[in-house]
Amino acid sequence: MKFSVSDLPFGSFSKAFLKDLPMQYDIEIFYEFGTDHYWDYVLKDLKEKDGMTRRFSIHGPCVAVNLADPNDTAYLEVYEKTFAYAAKINAAFVVVHSNEAWHFAGEKLAVQELVCSRIEKLLQLAGKYGVTVALENVGLRTTGTLLFEYEEYLGLFKRFPNAAALLDTGHAHVNGWKLSDVLRDLNKKLVGVHIHDNDGTADAHLPVGCGNIDWNDYFAALKEYAPQAVQVCEYAAINQYAMVTESLAKLEKAVK
Numbered sequence: 001m002k003f004s005v006s007d008l009p010f011g012s013f014s015k016a017f018l019k020d021l022p023m024q025y026d027i028e029i030f031y032e033f034g035t036d037h038y039w040d041y042v043l044k045d046l047k048e049k050d051g052m053t054r055r056f057s058i059h060g061p062c063v064a065v066n067l068a069d070p071n072d073t074a075y076l077e078v079y080e081k082t083f084a085y086a087a088k089i090n091a092a093f094v095v096v097h098s099n100e101a102w103h104f105a106g107e108k109l110a111v112q113e114l115v116c117s118r119i120e121k122l123l124q125l126a127g128k129y130g131v132t133v134a135l136e137n138v139g140l141r142t143t144g145t146l147l148f149e150y151e152e153y154l155g156l157f158k159r160f161p162n163a164a165a166l167l168d169t170g171h172a173h174v175n176g177w178k179l180s181d182v183l184r185d186l187n188k189k190l191v192g193v194h195i196h197d198n199d200g201t202a203d204a205h206l207p208v209g210c211g212n213i214d215w216n217d218y219f220a221a222l223k224e225y226a227p228q229a230v231q232v233c234e235y236a237a238i239n240q241y242a243m244v245t246e247s248l249a250k251l252e253k254a255v256k
Contacts (some may be wrong), residue, residue: 001227001255003248004028004057006194006234008205010241017241019045023052025248026092028232031082032061043089057092057192057232058082067118068099068111068147079122083129092230093132093191095166096122098156099139099147112147116159123162134166134191137182140203141175150177157189165189168234170196170203173213180221190226194234195251205236207247219254 004026010017011033018027027046031039047054060082065075079096086094098115119135126133137153139146148156157163165186172182183190197211198204208215222229233247 001222002026002230003251004192004230004232005244005248006030006059006232008059008234009236009238009244015042020241021046021245023049023054026055026057026230026232028057028059028095028234030059030062031085032059032063032065032078036081036085036088039085039089055092056089057095057230058086059095060097062097062100066100066102067097067115068102070114075118076121076125080125083126083131086131087129091131093134093164093166094126095134095136095192095194097136097138099145101143101145102139102147108147112152115147116156119156119160119163123160127162132164132191134164135160136166136168136194137171137175137177138168139175140171142201146175150175150182154185157186164191166192166194167229168194168196169213169218170194170198170205170234173198173200173211174203176200179213179218183218183221183225187225188228190229192230192232193222193226194232196234196236205234207235207238207243208233208251209247210237215254223255 005021006028007030061078065078066072067075082094123133135156157165167182167190169179172179195208197206197208197213199211
């Protein structure tokens with residue numbers, strides 16, 4: 001089973017810590033927060049070492065782009081740059097959020113259709129670059145931002161069979177989705193999982209084991225239904241690099 005580390009907690013100059021990350025772990029980058037020149041500079045020291053090559057995935061734009069906002073007319077241009085860079089570095093996949101914060105009371109169906117029409121355009125664009133799009137489950141019921149409930153999220157892959165899936169354990173847990181059921185239902189559609197923990201009330205991005213997600217149940221289901229899905233540690237609540245490597249060591253032991 002493959003593990004990866006999100007660069008989410010390593011902003012700005014702290015990305016230098018990733019140079020010490022053992023080569024068996026891949027890395028997911030938030031491409032949105034840098035230029036091509038910047039990422040070329042950062043990734044050159046992370047890609048190859050000791051005869052080993054690391055693979056990257058890309059988290060698509062999630063701050064300056066909102067597919068659920070009809071006033072966001074730049075999303076396609078921004079994603080084209082993302083897909084072009086993903087193709088350049090042979091990224092495993094690009095994560096796509098269906099929506100960020102949205103509060104369109106009484107207009108949910110219309111917003112869903114807007115998002116779906118935009119996902120269709122993104123998939124066509126990604127195909128041009130030979131890039132895999134992974135649709136993530138996003139939004140929280142607790143904040144009123146859950147646009148696609150569980151069955152509706154699953155329905156996206158019937159509507160867009162050429163899209164891959166990316167499960168976010170933290171979002172799913174807050175929304176009351178049983179993770180083993182999600183793994184069973186998505187199965188081979190899953191190319192990756194953002195793994196992080198919380199107490200079920202908020203999206204805390206804690207290291208695995210620091211919240212109340214049932215990880216024994218999760219890993220048992222993962223091994224049965226989706227062992228191909230790369231496990232991306234998308235932590236934010238850490239205060240030192242060692243917390244990531246310690247967590248990775250525990251995770252590898254858990255899946256043996």
